[in-house]
Amino acid sequence: xxxxxxxxxxxxxxxxxxxxxxxxxxxxxxxxxxxxxxxxxxxxxxxxxxxxxxxxxxxxxxxxxxxxxxxxxxxxxxxxxxxxxxxxxxxxxxxxxxxxxxxxxxxxxxxxxxxxxxxxxxxxxxxxxxxxxxxxxxxxxxxxxxxxxxxxxxxxxxxxxxxxxxxxxxxxxxxxxxxxxxxxxxxxxxxxxxxx
Amino acid sequence: xxxxxxxxxxxxxxxxxxxxxxxxxxxxxxxxxxxxxxxxxxxxxxxxxxxxxxxxxxxxxxxxxxxxxxxxxxxxxxxxxx
Numbered sequence: 001x002x003x004x005x006x007x008x009x010x011x012x013x014x015x016x017x018x019x020x021x022x023x024x025x026x027x028x029x030x031x032x033x034x035x036x037x038x039x040x041x042x043x044x045x046x047x048x049x050x051x052x053x054x055x056x057x058x059x060x061x062x063x064x065x066x067x068x069x070x071x072x073x074x075x076x077x078x079x080x081x082x083x084x085x086x087x088x089x090x091x092x093x094x095x096x097x098x099x100x101x102x103x104x105x106x107x108x109x110x111x112x113x114x115x116x117x118x119x120x121x122x123x124x125x126x127x128x129x130x131x132x133x134x135x136x137x138x139x140x141x142x143x144x145x146x147x148x149x150x151x152x153x154x155x156x157x158x159x160x161x162x163x164x165x166x167x168x169x170x171x172x173x174x175x176x177x178x179x180x181x182x183x184x185x186x187x188x189x190x191x192x193x194x195x196x
Numbered sequence: 197x198x199x200x201x202x203x204x205x206x207x208x209x210x211x212x213x214x215x216x217x218x219x220x221x222x223x224x225x226x227x228x229x230x231x232x233x234x235x236x237x238x239x240x241x242x243x244x245x246x247x248x249x250x251x252x253x254x255x256x257x258x259x260x261x262x263x264x265x266x267x268x269x270x271x272x273x274x275x276x277x278x
Contacts, residue, residue, distance in 0.1 A: 011275070034253040044263075051263060095201050130250055
């Protein structure tokens with residue numbers, strides 16, 4: 001049975017069909033919550049809130065987007081509600097990430113060459129740097145980045161989940177990517193200098 | 197520098213293979229003569245690879261069971277017996 005059929009059955013009250021949809025998406029939604037909050041407790045809250053809202057509103061789902069995109073949109077709202085009071089970092093404009101750009105910290109210097117990142121940092125440490133950087137930046141950047149590259153959604157699907165234009169979505173994903181690149185570069189540079 | 201600024205907006209599309217051929221050649225032409233932009237492309241590409249290589253947090257069984265129970269209760273409230 002394909003996803004559309006499962007949704008149709010779930011909408012008519014078939015719990016078995018809905019359970020199969022839960023199985024497909026629960027790990028993905030939990031991961032999204034964990035990446036954004038950095039802790040299991042908040043990830044659990046986001047997961048539960050998302051699926052309970054999905055039960056409440058399953059009959060309102062019209063199939064204009066895929067079920068997954070609809071579910072991610074609910075999860076994004078759950079994240080926003082949870083993080084409303086948490087101040088997270090705004091990111092600088094795209095041009096400022098260029099070397100010599102205002103606030104890039106690179107002056108007119110050349111960018112640092114990474115070589116093989118795994119020679120400088122173990123995967124576990126790398127994961128920690130990436131997770132911390134994502135958890136610290138404003139959700140408006142980390143959410144689209146995670147949906148795009150961890151969950152493999154298309155830019156259009158991310159835009160639909162977040163109720164944004166494709167152009168705005170692309171810009172936010174790029175800013176998150178540039179911020180992660182910059183942070184990783186700083187860490188690799190520090191590690192390389194320690195070895196000299 | 198102004199050339200770099202001009203291309204930075206399209207760089208993610210270029211790396212992800214989603215750029216039209218005309219803009220693609222324009223960027224490639226620029227990359228030939230700009231080491232910083234070459235490094236930018238290379239490290240931005242690696243950034244996503246490193247993210248994808250990272251572990252995914254496994255959903256603990258206890259949380260999964262709690263979720264299933266909560267959903268079942270909500271389902272029964274809405275539709276009657278699950």
